[in-house]
Amino acid sequence: MNPIRLYWWNLRRSPKSLAAELVYKPRSWIRAVVTSRELFLNFGDEMSREIAEAVFGRKVIWSAAEKADLVAVGSILERMERPGAPVSVWGSGLRSGASPEEDTEREIRYLAVRGKLTADRLGINGQVPMGDPGLLAREVFGDPVKKQDIVYVPHFSELAQWSRLTQFCDAVGARLILPTAKPQNVVREIGSARVVFSASLHGIIVADSYGVPVVPLLPFSGAESPFKYLDYMGVVGARTDLQVHADLQSASEHDRESLIGFCTEATELRRPAVAEAKEGLLAAARNY
Structure with a gap:
């Protein structure tokens, strides 16, 4: 069985995002690296892979957002508005209250979303389960x-x-x-x-x-x-x-x-x- 291609926010795998973070948030990242001795991790986003592997019973690999089969933990749904491969959403959320684009060029299947505010903005309230996959920690x-x-x-x-x-x-x-x-x-x-x-x-x-x-x-x-x-x-x-x-x-x-x-x-x-x-x-x- 093929591995699930999962997108989660990961600076180690995105040089462009890493460069932007170091420009706009240098003090936070310097402190993080010096204190935790881990390079560019965010535990919430990193949980996504381990939780998805345990729940879906399949190997999970990181994928760029536009090539992902699945998204889970994180405020990352705005990234799904860009053109890309068909993707399933399992507990992800929006970052802000702005309504997403209606004419997205991507096929998105909502299995679950993080919460009611996200569901309202997407127009799917009452149609799918709600909750953040981090609840399964x-x-x-x-x-x-x-x-x-x-x-x-x-x-x-x-x-x-x-x-x-x-x-x-x-x-x-x-x-x-x-x-x-x-x-x-x-x-x-x-x-x-x-x-x-x-x-x-x-x-x-x-x-x-x-x-x-x-x-x-x-x-x-x-x-x-x-x-x-x-x-x-x-x-x-x-x-x-x-x-x-x-x-x-x-x-x-x-x-x-x-x-x-x-x-x-x-x-x-x-x-x-x-x-x-x-x-x-x-x-x-x-x-x-």
């Missing part, structure tokens, strides 16, 4: 040994403001987990935590996969709009008011513990929605 990577600590998974762009990032972690008593490490390492740290603070969307999603209480934050760098966060969070019934770093940093320990308690209860309440999204993704994969 626990099923794919397994259960780690619990450490019972608090961790913070920043958005990549926040690495450019290292002092601010470390000050935040010190203030809230969190251990920093870099999103540029290998996916199995990041997933293990999230799954073993007592509480996760995360400005990384896939930090939030992996925490939900493991049922770990998560406090979602909007990146203090201002690099991301809330769209993709709200797109995903609407599926699992998560609170949709993203927290602000400054508010948490200046809050009393009592107030932070109260927020953690609230998020712990919310995690329990949304377990059925998370389970339903997982089942929907697995059912959608069987239609590939």
Whole structure:
């Protein structure tokens, strides 16, 4: 059986994208390489291959967007508007609220999309399952040994403001987990935590996969709009008011513990929605 040609965002395989990243985000990438000693990784995007291989039961290889058979994890649907080979979408999302082009020259089959906002923009709400494939992290990577600590998974762009990032972690008593490490390492740290603070969307999603209480934050760098966060969070019934770093940093320990308690209860309440999204993704994969 031929391998699945999967597109995911990967700078190592795209010299043009890598050059642009180094021009526009040099401080973040220098910090990422020096600190994590991994070259140009983003754990959320890199999960796509391992999850797809486990779920579809086939070898998966990276493909350029226009040649891909399948897309999964990531805010990458805008890239599917360009001419290319027929492609299936399994849990991907749009990056912004702008409606996609209607007259795309590509045959796109939607098996599942990330969330309701993406489905609305595509005009397919109610027609396909919704959920991010990262929700299957626990099923794919397994259960780690619990450490019972608090961790913070920043958005990549926040690495450019290292002092601010470390000050935040010190203030809230969190251990920093870099999103540029290998996916199995990041997933293990999230799954073993007592509480996760995360400005990384896939930090939030992996925490939900493991049922770990998560406090979602909007990146203090201002690099991301809330769209993709709200797109995903609407599926699992998560609170949709993203927290602000400054508010948490200046809050009393009592107030932070109260927020953690609230998020712990919310995690329990949304377990059925998370389970339903997982089942929907697995059912959608069987239609590939």
